[in-house]
Amino acid sequence: MSEDRRHEIQELLEKAGGLVPGAARQVAQQTGIPEADVYGVGSFYHLLARPDAKIRVCTGLSCRMAGADDVLRAAELNDLPVEGCTCLAGCDVAPAVLRDRRVLPSVTVEDVHEAKGEWENLRSAANADDEVWFGAVGPERDDPDTLVLNLMGDPDWSGTAFRRAVEIGADAVVEAIETAGLQGRGGAGFPAHIKWNGTRNQAETTRYVVLNADEGEPGTFKDREVMLRRPDRVLEGLAIAAHAIGATEVYLYLRGEFEVPWTVIEDGIERFAAAGVFGDIKFHLHAGHGAYICGEETALLEALEGKRGMPRLKPPFPVEKGLWGKPTLIHNVETIACVPAIVDRGGDWFKALGRDEAGTKLYCISGDVGRPGTYELPLGVTLDELVEAAGGYVGELKAFSPGGASSGFLPASMREVPLAFRSLGGVGSMLGSAGVVVLNSDADLRDAVMTQLRFFEAESCGQCAPCRIGTRYLAHALSKNIANDTTSGAALQHVADAAWQMNEGSICGLGQAAPLPLTLALEHFPEEFEA
């Protein structure tokens, strides 16, 4: 049976109103894909699987700290078609709420009452015109000399960097990336040039570039801000990458909740296309449909191909066998947006901007700080420096999560550890996506850990047992600890073994890192877990 139309499954289900009875059968007839397959795919993505939930309240850590539980309860009491959800990449505008596919910033209980029971009427008073909104960024200046992303700068549609890349040739471009020491900014910190070389040196000549804009790591929202403010950099970076590896097709995978960034990127594509800047390079926009795991690069490829977003076994890596089995260069939004400036100003310039490691870094900061937002600072600043840029601490620092839910919690005593890939890795945590969440002394750390564990439990793809069962097991154990239930032995007795197994046995990074919130908290805050 032909698989030609498989990649359309999610979009067609969306058009059919989600996975309502009969929809899968209808899409199966349209595509020629077996109906059970279609159903299996649709049921994987929560925006498709539960189409009745028109309002979704983020119950991530920063949103809960800002009152998301109250907003959710108010929405339930107002009979809105609502459910809690895991993360909306709006920790700086907490609590974030999704209305259909649009993220509303800083929604209050009053906003919910104002909707008068009609979900379509829900507005955020903080965004009264319901138009494009931006998060806070820093430094608040247009400074192309010391800022790589330069979020306050005006978009540049001239395509200068792309033309320069064509002029100096692919070898020189990749050399500049290598000299720059650019590391993947999606979480892994993997040297970018190795992926570029890995892709362009394949014998197979059909190659793809893929943009990972499935930002969903709790605490993280920088990619949203880059797409909103510098779509030029994102698209030009992709075009340079495509040219360097010999690809003409570029796929952009934006999480489904990024309705606003989508329109900005779409406009940018049209703008560049009208000017004919990028020659025969074509951009294809794809929406996600609700699944954190699709930020894992091979799960994202599966989603693009119209399958359940279950990560692939590696090796082979995407540089060798990626999208539709072809060599694929896949990068996070921030990583690719660094490329034009590197080509323009050279690798050495980029490298020198960093402190511990190369370049500047977009740090997302939320929680108990004065001005949550996205801050471009030298890679390797300390927490105190970051928080100073973000309006200072609110209350007394108790703990912080340095790089998204997967990075766990570190104590105030580790505030001097540089916020960089290597140094945080050295203390058993990670920089990850640099989604920093600050907790002050009012915070219930056990509850914060529980929030993270629930997140992983809900977002595990379910493919492999260590992650599927392990994420649930840890949340189960901690809930017993919180309830002081010791009927089946000490609640946390087997947590170390389960965490070890999840790390060793899981197929992908989700399961491998999911125990960290609990294990690091047990290491640094043992007193919080005593009966």
Add this chain to the structure above:
Amino acid sequence: MSDKSTIKLNGREYDFAPGETVLDVAARHDIYIPTLCHDPRLDAVGACRTCLVEIDGWRRLAPACATQLEPGMEIASENERIDRHRQTLLSLYMTDHPTDPAAAEPGAPNELHAMASHYEAPMDWGYMESLRDARPDDRNPYVLFEPDLCILCARCTRYCDEIEGVNAITLAGRASETTISTVDKLSLMDTSCELCGGCIDVCPTGAMGKKMPLVRGDKPERELDKVRTTCNFCGVGCQLDLNVDRDARDGQGRIVKVTSPPVGTTTNDGNLCVKGRFAYDFVHHEDRITTPLIRGEDGELHPASWDEALQAAASGLLAVKDKHGKDSLGFVSSSRCTMEENFLVQKMSRAVFGTNNVHQCAAT
């Protein structure tokens, strides 16, 4: 570089052919590596994680089923790290699985239980109720899905897809709620399912079970005797195992179910169709004719021995031939006959009665 492709497994050198996996070579040399999601007929997915091995120079453990060998690889399938991996993995599995042996094994042997006890995995990590949806209203008469027992190895869905090409079932949902479903949770009767029962055969834990023995409360499979036989529903000659309860029916015995012979041992490679796997209850039906019958002068049928019956048939046929000529006879054999039986029918037709009027009902 040596011209032979060799690897080292647990310190010993072995040859391998291009494309072979760690598991292929281990199996050839009787080195046991546990698996749950593996089936040699299916593409490897490495999802159950039981077969992870350690490869020198690799940071992470690798699935033996899906890792293709490269010359010079040094692999360990037994060491402390792997022991701990197997034990903790199986302990974790058991938090999501009935631990009571009776509940865990209503029908087919439960490979997960056997593995957990083989590796002495601690079973005291606690128990979490399954969140996997069942399909209680599925009115199909044969296949019962018990989600509590499901470990989501996806052997059933992959078998249905890759071997049968039917795609009636799928992994559905996500996280702990992942389950096996049909489109819109419909009854198998309302899907592309052909009720071959292959899902039951490949299931390592009995989550896919046979409705009839389960609802009738027959003995579990391990208490039954297996009798290898040839399916007589058509001429393909599939081998199948009758699972017989010798004590049933006051010692006359009863076929409780049909199972597939192990993969790779018979020409049908464990595959059966709905008839071979499920249509056996006629065997003990009270209306079934169990002796030959000859119609007597009185017009009634009377029980007879095989010798008497064959004699009656032979003399009747010869009488027709003598009276009307050899081509007044014609022979049609049943599609339920085996190829060998069909051969004998045409031999009898041509050599014994001298006519070419012979046909087989499945021929066109």
